[in-house]
Amino acid sequence: MPLGANKVALFGASADTGSAVLLSTATASSSASLSFTLPTAYKQVKFGFYNITPATDNVAFQFQMSTDSGSSYATTVTTTIFIAEHNEADSYSDLSYRTSEDLAQSTSMMSIAPYIDNASDASTSGELTVYNPASTTYVKHFYSRMPTLANGDYAFDTFYAGYGNTTSAVDACKFAMSSGNIASGTIKMWGIK
Amino acid sequence: MSDWKLLNTSTASGASSVEFTDLTGYKIFKFAFVDVNPATDTVLFEFNASTDGGSNYNVTKTTTFFYAYHWESDAHSGLGYITGSDIAQGTGYQTLMRDVANDADACGTGELYLFNPASTTYVKHFYSRTSTYETRDSIEDSHIAGYLNTTSAVNAIDFKMSSGNLDAVIKAYGLVAT
Numbered sequence: 001m002p003l004g005a006n007k008v009a010l011f012g013a014s015a016d017t018g019s020a021v022l023l024s025t026a027t028a029s030s031s032a033s034l035s036f037t038l039p040t041a042y043k044q045v046k047f048g049f050y051n052i053t054p055a056t057d058n059v060a061f062q063f064q065m066s067t068d069s070g071s072s073y074a075t076t077v078t079t080t081i082f083i084a085e086h087n088e089a090d091s092y093s094d095l096s097y098r099t100s101e102d103l104a105q106s107t108s109m110m111s112i113a114p115y116i117d118n119a120s121d122a123s124t125s126g127e128l129t130v131y132n133p134a135s136t137t138y139v140k141h142f143y144s145r146m147p148t149l150a151n152g153d154y155a156f157d158t159f160y161a162g163y164g165n166t167t168s169a170v171d172a173c174k175f176a177m178s179s180g181n182i183a184s185g186t187i188k189m190w191g192i193k
Numbered sequence: 194m195s196d197w198k199l200l201n202t203s204t205a206s207g208a209s210s211v212e213f214t215d216l217t218g219y220k221i222f223k224f225a226f227v228d229v230n231p232a233t234d235t236v237l238f239e240f241n242a243s244t245d246g247g248s249n250y251n252v253t254k255t256t257t258f259f260y261a262y263h264w265e266s267d268a269h270s271g272l273g274y275i276t277g278s279d280i281a282q283g284t285g286y287q288t289l290m291r292d293v294a295n296d297a298d299a300c301g302t303g304e305l306y307l308f309n310p311a312s313t314t315y316v317k318h319f320y321s322r323t324s325t326y327e328t329r330d331s332i333e334d335s336h337i338a339g340y341l342n343t344t345s346a347v348n349a350i351d352f353k354m355s356s357g358n359l360d361a362v363i364k365a366y367g368l369v370a371t
Contacts, residue, residue, distance in 0.1 A: 005208060005209050005210040005211070005212055006211045006212065007211075007212040008214070008365070009213075009215045010201055010367075019197040019198060019366055020197060043225070043364070044225060078331070080332055080333075080334045081261070082272045082334075095272070097261055097271050097272035099270055104265055105266075132227050132302075138298055138299070138300040141326075143322060159334065159336075161332060161334030162263075162332050163324065165265070167298050192197075192225070193364075
């Protein structure tokens with residue numbers, strides 16, 4: 001392709017419909033973890049989380065990536081996390097960066113939704129996007145936003161982002177709680193054309 | 194998951210910019226940025242809009258920019274508003290990614306949502322979230338929002354680096370009315 005501007009007339013180009021393709025659905029039932037094999041044909045892979053509940057109170061919903069088809073989940077990551085919070089009692093609200101939950105060149109699991117309450121009506125939901133996991137050239141960016149009913153009757157709005165610092169293809173993702181099982185909940189994975 | 198229709202994929206290789214024209218037919222447009230890699234180190238990835246089909250990219254806008262950041266060395270992290278990356282009634286390009294590194298494995302990614310660009314009644318709102326491998330070996334999670342302060346229809350959008358060329362895949366989607 002020559003140097004210069006790439007100019008595209010959107011309606012002069014061929015178009016297809018249904019950009020999001022549902023690839024997999026996993027439902028937790030006292031599950032230690034849920035894992036997904038990632039597709040190679042999509043530039044964006046989105047996970048939707050629906051009412052994820054922990055068996056243990058006040059734990060974090062976490063994820064990690066694999067470059068060996070799930071034999072290990074230990075990709076080196078550097079991440080950010082900030083949370084907006086407000087309690088039901090209206091006695092506390094805050095927006096702050098959380099140094100205790102970010103990671104710097106770590107292979108640990110990432111807490112994308114910390115402090116989940118395990119009351120019968122409590123859960124976390126949200127969305128995570130992973131960019132071009134099959135790339136063998138670039139690091140692998142991801143970000144999520146997870147509204148949560150957090151321990152102590154708080155509304156948490158958690159923003160997590162980072163990159164897997166690897167040029168190997170990421171071919172699997174795993175989700176688990178920081179302690180105990182995932183009591184219930186559904187995770188859906190889409191490929192975005 | 195909303196019913197987004199893929200309108201076009203532009204694969205830039207050493208391109209000076211990526212433009213999309215004819216922003217009609219949908220109430221919401223989404224642009225996805227995959228593996229934005231600049232030819233020049235420590236430059237901005239930015240956008241502007243046009244009301245004359247791309248002859249001029251200089252729409253007046255007022256915007257906000259905040260971000261979370263964290264260095265690989267763990268030496269610095271935080272959350273803050275960046276006054277140097279917002280715009281108050283300016284016509285310049287809006288920054289979506291700051292200080293993108295041009296290491297061989299470095300890139301930025303993200304999405305931009307643009308609401309009802311064809312309106313001839315209202316200003317045009319937008320918001321974006323990007324994740325950037327920044328030149329100091331750090332992650333930046335950037336959140337940008339604002340409005341294009343015009344009641345003219347916005348019919349083209351342009352993405353480029355603040356200096357030099359870029360490699361990237363940029364996809365344009367329209368939200369199908371349901």
